[in-house]
Amino acid sequence: MKRAAQALAMLLCVGSLYVGLTVFEVWRVGRTQSTAQVDAVVVMGAAQYDGVPSPLLKARLMHALDLWKQKVAPRIVLTGGNKPGDRFTEASASAIFLRQQGVPQEDLLQESASRSTYEALRNVRNLVTTDSNFAGIEHIVIVTDPYHALRARLTAQEWGFDASTSSTLDSPIARNSAIKKHVKEGAGIAVARFIGFGNLWKITG
Numbered sequence: 777m778k779r780a781a782q783a784l785a786m787l788l789c790v791g792s793l794y795v796g797l798t799v800f801e802v803w804r805v806g807r808t809q810s811t812a813q814v815d816a817v818v819v820m821g822a823a824q825y826d827g828v829p830s831p832l833l834k835a836r837l838m839h840a841l842d843l844w845k846q847k848v849a850p851r852i853v854l855t856g857g858n859k860p861g862d863r864f865t866e867a868s869a870s871a872i873f874l875r876q877q878g879v880p881q882e883d884l885l886q887e888s889a890s891r892s893t894y895e896a897l898r899n900v901r902n903l904v905t906t907d908s909n910f911a912g913i914e915h916i917v918i919v920t921d922p923y924h925a926l927r928a929r930l931t932a933q934e935w936g937f938d939a940s941t942s943s944t945l946d947s948p949i950a951r952n953s954a955i956k957k958h959v960k961e962g963a964g965i966a967v968a969r970f971i972g973f974g975n976l977w978k979i980t981g
Contacts, residue, residue: 798969799962805929806922806958810940815913816885817849817942818900820893820920820928821856821866829873831948832921837870839944840919841877848917848942852879853910855887855896865889885909893928894977901935914938921947923957927965931973 819840822833829837840852852874856866864872867886874884887903890896903910915938918928925941932939949957968976 795963795966798966799959802923802926802958802961802965805926805941806924806943808925808941808943810917810942811843811846811848812917812940813847814849814915814917814940816851816853816916817843818853818897818916818918818932819855819870820918820924821854821870821890821896824856824858824862824864824866824869826862827864827869827872829869833866833870834873835944835946835948836919836921837873837877838946839942841874841879843917843919843942844879844883851883851885851913853885853887853900853913853916855890855900857889857891892977893924893931894973897928897932897935897937901937916940917942919944921949921957923949923954923961927961927968927973930965930968934973 817840819836822836823830824833843849844852854867854870854874856870858865865886865888867888871884871886875881887896887899890899900910900913904913916932918925918932918939918941920928920941920943922943925943929939929941964976964980
């Protein structure tokens with residue numbers, strides 16, 4: 777019993793250290809600002825209100841707009857579906873907003889069926905192989921909030937993309953909320969590295 781207790785204590789210690797290191801990695805990657813030229817900027821979806829981006833989504837779109845203006849990529853891929861009854865998807869609301877900022881329609885691509893990070897990047901991968909508008913998109917930079925950047929990048933890599941990240945600089949999620957999300961992301965990624973992001977998505981939705 778004593779040896780079992782010692783083994784359990786050691787396991788818990790190692791597990792806690794591993795999760796802690798992953799949380800630190802979440803924090804570090806969330807401060808990455810890649811400006812290397814890629815095939816497309818991919819914006820992870822967030823809430824929209826009848827065609828108007830939420831503050832969270834707007835911050836991501838403004839950052840993607842800056843990257844597009846810097847010619848980091850010629851195209852912007854907008855992701856995100858809708859809830860039952862919504863007139864707009866997250867992707868379509870994002871497209872409307874960016875067109876209002878002067879981005880031509882032909883530079884905007886939409887993935888409008890996803891409800892999660894995993895689904896969004898899986899669907900984009902499928903569109904690359906089935907939709908000529910998405911042809912050639914392999915090197916991407918993902919725009920999202922700092923706490924979300926590492927999971928999005930690793931998920932994209934699991935789907936075969938050469939992915940980097942450029943996180944929003946003015947996310948409305950800050951302080952205690954941001955800390956909680958960093959810890960939650962770190963724990964989830966720690967598990968996903970053993971079971972895969974697809975299996976984690978099946979378990980947690």
